[in-house]
Amino acid sequence: MSENMRRQSVSGPQTDSPNRRSFLAGLLAAGSAAVGALLAVPLVRFTLHPVLARTTEKSWSDVGSIDEFQKLETPVKKLVTIEQRDGWRKTVTEKPVYVTKDSKGELIILSAVCTHLGCTVPWAEKEKKFICPCHLGVFAPDGKLLGGPPPRNMDRLETKIEDGVLKTQYQFFRQLTRNKEELA
Amino acid sequence: MPANDERSGFRRWLDRRTGLDSLLDHALDEPIPGGAKIAYVFGSGLLFLFLSQIVTGVFLAMYYVPSADHAHTTVAYITKEVTGGSFLRSIHAYGSSAIIIVLLLHLTQTFVYGSYKGHRELVWLAGCVLLALMLGMAFTGYLLPWDQKAYFATTVGTNILSEVPWVGNALKKLLRGGTEMGTLTLSRFFVLHVFLIPAFIFAFVAMHVYSFRKAGAAGPVTEDPVSPKLPTKPFYPKQLVMDMGFAMLIIVALGVLAYAWPAELGPKADPSDTQFLPRPEWYYIPVFQYLKYWHGSTAVLGILVIPGILGLLLVGLPFFDRSLERRPWKRPISVGLFTIILLSLGVLGFASHREDMRNPGLAAQLRTQHEETVQFMKAKFEPELSGGSLVAQNAALANPEAAKGKAIFEREGCNACHGDNGIGTSAGPKLIGIGSKYDAPKLETLLRTPTEKMTSGGMQPLEIKEDEMKLLIEYLQSLK
Numbered sequence: 148m149s150e151n152m153r154r155q156s157v158s159g160p161q162t163d164s165p166n167r168r169s170f171l172a173g174l175l176a177a178g179s180a181a182v183g184a185l186l187a188v189p190l191v192r193f194t195l196h197p198v199l200a201r202t203t204e205k206s207w208s209d210v211g212s213i214d215e216f217q218k219l220e221t222p223v224k225k226l227v228t229i230e231q232r233d234g235w236r237k238t239v240t241e242k243p244v245y246v247t248k249d250s251k252g253e254l255i256i257l258s259a260v261c262t263h264l265g266c267t268v269p270w271a272e273k274e275k276k277f278i279c280p281c282h283l284g285v286f287a288p289d290g291k292l293l294g295g296p297p298p299r300n301m302d303r304l305e306t307k308i309e310d311g312v313l314k315t316q317y318q319f320f321r322q323l324t325r326n327k328e329e330l331a
Numbered sequence: 332m333p334a335n336d337e338r339s340g341f342r343r344w345l346d347r348r349t350g351l352d353s354l355l356d357h358a359l360d361e362p363i364p365g366g367a368k369i370a371y372v373f374g375s376g377l378l379f380l381f382l383s384q385i386v387t388g389v390f391l392a393m394y395y396v397p398s399a400d401h402a403h404t405t406v407a408y409i410t411k412e413v414t415g416g417s418f419l420r421s422i423h424a425y426g427s428s429a430i431i432i433v434l435l436l437h438l439t440q441t442f443v444y445g446s447y448k449g450h451r452e453l454v455w456l457a458g459c460v461l462l463a464l465m466l467g468m469a470f471t472g473y474l475l476p477w478d479q480k481a482y483f484a485t486t487v488g489t490n491i492l493s494e495v496p497w498v499g500n501a502l503k504k505l506l507r508g509g510t511e512m513g514t515l516t517l518s519r520f521f522v523l524h525v526f527l528i529p530a531f532i533f534a535f536v537a538m539h540v541y542s543f544r545k546a547g548a549a550g551p552v553t554e555d556p557v558s559p560k561l562p563t564k565p566f567y568p569k570q571l572v573m574d575m576g577f578a579m580l581i582i583v584a585l586g587v588l589a590y591a592w593p594a595e596l597g598p599k600a601d602p603s604d605t606q607f608l609p610r611p612e613w614y615y616i617p618v619f620q621y622l623k624y625w626h627g628s629t630a631v632l633g634i635l636v637i638p639g640i641l642g643l644l645l646v647g648l649p650f651f652d653r654s655l656e657r658r659p660w661k662r663p664i665s666v667g668l669f670t671i672i673l674l675s676l677g678v679l680g681f682a683s684h685r686e687d688m689r690n691p692g693l694a695a696q697l698r699t700q701h702e703e704t705v706q707f708m709k710a711k712f713e714p715e716l717s718g719g720s721l722v723a724q725n726a727a728l729a730n731p732e733a734a735k736g737k738a739i740f741e742r743e744g745c746n747a748c749h750g751d752n753g754i755g756t757s758a759g760p761k762l763i764g765i766g767s768k769y770d771a772p773k774l775e776t777l778l779r780t781p782t783e784k785m786t787s788g789g790m791q792p793l794e795i796k797e798d799e800m801k802l803l804i805e806y807l808q809s810l811k
Contacts, residue, residue, distance in 0.1 A: 171568050175575065186582065189415040190390055196414040235394070235401070235408035237714040 222247035362563035364550030397521035399514035421589030445657030449556030482600030483609035736806025766808030
């Protein structure tokens with residue numbers, strides 16, 4: 148039926164069956180769907196922002212001037228400030244770490260969190276060992292496990308030296324596992 | 332059901348349970364006397380814009396927090412950090428302007444075509460309520476970003492209420508949730524903007540559309556509004572295609588605007604700022620200018636009586652104007668009055684702009700405000716320090732130079748106005764984060780020779796030795 152003939156008749160629900168509409172209707176529906184899908188793109192990207200954006204990027208915290216640690220004899224406790232982002236807020240907290248030396252005499256940084264159940268491990272000056280007060284896990288000055296229930300050595304943190312400042316990337320690790328596993 | 336039913340099994344199944352096909356037929360076969368016209372697209376354009384506002388609004392609410400503490404940070408986060416956030420917020424912000432423009436076009440078309448005549452009082456009344464509700468949406472939405480212009484424009488806007496005799500102050504307090512603007516005001520505006528007014532809009536849109544379909548489309552100006560004579564043509568396909576084309580035009584225009592000129596966000600509301608010149612959104616400028624002319628004993632006349640009469644004239648139009656004559660050239664009084672009101676609004680808007688530009692003090696302040704907004708938009712997003720964080724002063728004192736600087740800060744009495752640890756007081760702005768705003772040389776310049784705006788706020792030039800200045804700046808930069 149031509150468009151003109153159709154215009155002549157006053158259309159009502161009875162005369163206008165769905166199949167007569169079908170071609171143009173399909174075209175309009177497809178067009179609307181395409182435009183709708185296009186419009187939905189920014190909405191989807193907006194929603195997925197926290198999922199896709201790398202907001203939890205690890206950041207480096209200052210531990211102290213490198214000169215401070217050159218003549219290090221025994222591990223020293225330092226507080227590093229870490230900034231955690233949570234969407235539009237940030238939390239600034241301090242976490243204890245130990246600056247010490249490995250067997251080759253290189254500066255390393257250990258997390259003070261016990262690998263057993265997460266207590267903060269103090270340095271026992273008299274014994275020259277780290278002794279965890281909770282379950283008596285014992286670690287050497289370089290963090291090596293000497294005895295007690297902990298499953299592994301104390302956790303080493305990434306370090307770097309920039310402009311004479313020792314920096315570390317503070318991280319949390321899973322407790323009670325033999326291998327060091329990062330927690331996001 | 333016809334025997335040669337060619338619909339798919341599913342369509343038949345669905346239709347038997349929902350009546351969807353007959354509903355669709357009813358919607359699409361709406362008879363239009365004289366056929367489709369571009370002039371009839373504005374109503375559906377408004378519906379489309381309203382839907383766009385709902386969709387963008389719902390998505391914005393995913394990140395927005397309606398509290399005086401966090402609103403501005405969350406809007407800044409949407410604008411500066413979230414993927415597509417600035418675009419979405421701009422579509423929403425410009426969408427409100429678009430609604431006002433298309434509302435005016437819709438109202439003008441209806442008025443000029445005399446389409447309110449002939450059993451169409453309820454269509455018109457529901458439309459008037461929708462106009463008021465939309466203006467309410469614009470007013471309440473404007474406060475939500477909680478930036479300087481939002482805060483001060485709403486302060487002025489709510490102050491007008493106190494001109495209402497007897498109950499004015501009570502009304503103002505009710506709307507603000509107290510005597511002053513604050514976080515409770517924001518909560519109230521949020522609830523109005525997101526829950527209450529939209530619910531009423533849904534209801535009145537339903538009433539508007541239903542009563543419109545009951546009365547039927549009015550057709551061209553020569554048509555009889557009660558019993559149309561012209562042959563009718565269905566809404567589908569021609570009018571539908573026109574309506575869809577108009578919707579496309581709107582969304583493309585909004586998209587281009589949002590992409591090329593993203594909506595701005597100014598610095599966070601600072602209630603202690605005594606300099607800020609509030610200016611409402613463009614569509615409220617004529618009203619803003621009009622209200623300037625009324626104060627003292629005549630205020631009630633200008634603020635209540637005249638707008639009341641005009642409002643009554645508008646709302647009651649189909650009751651006063653009972654003639655069935657629709658041709659505008661045969662209705663000189665009503666069309667003339669309508670034109671005069673529209674022109675007056677334009678003239679008032681222009682007068683406001685001219686006054687602002689002619690007064691060098693005002694113009695300079697408005698320029699400064701604009702620059703502050705531009706500066707804020709350029710600055711990187713600064714996340715808000717959460718409650719459990721180390722407080723700024725501890726971090727500052729870890730640096731011995733900053734600790735000495737703090738002593739100078741206190742000796743020179745900076746804390747008297749800027750607060751202990753630079754947290755700000757009603758006498759002076761907070762200094763936390765100032766280090767990310769200005770570098771050390773710029774800070775030194777500002778301290779030694781404060782800008783005009785700073786001195787007018789009570790800032791004194793600081794004359795201290797070079798080495799002490801260094802320590803003080805070290806301290807200021809540690810305030811994060």
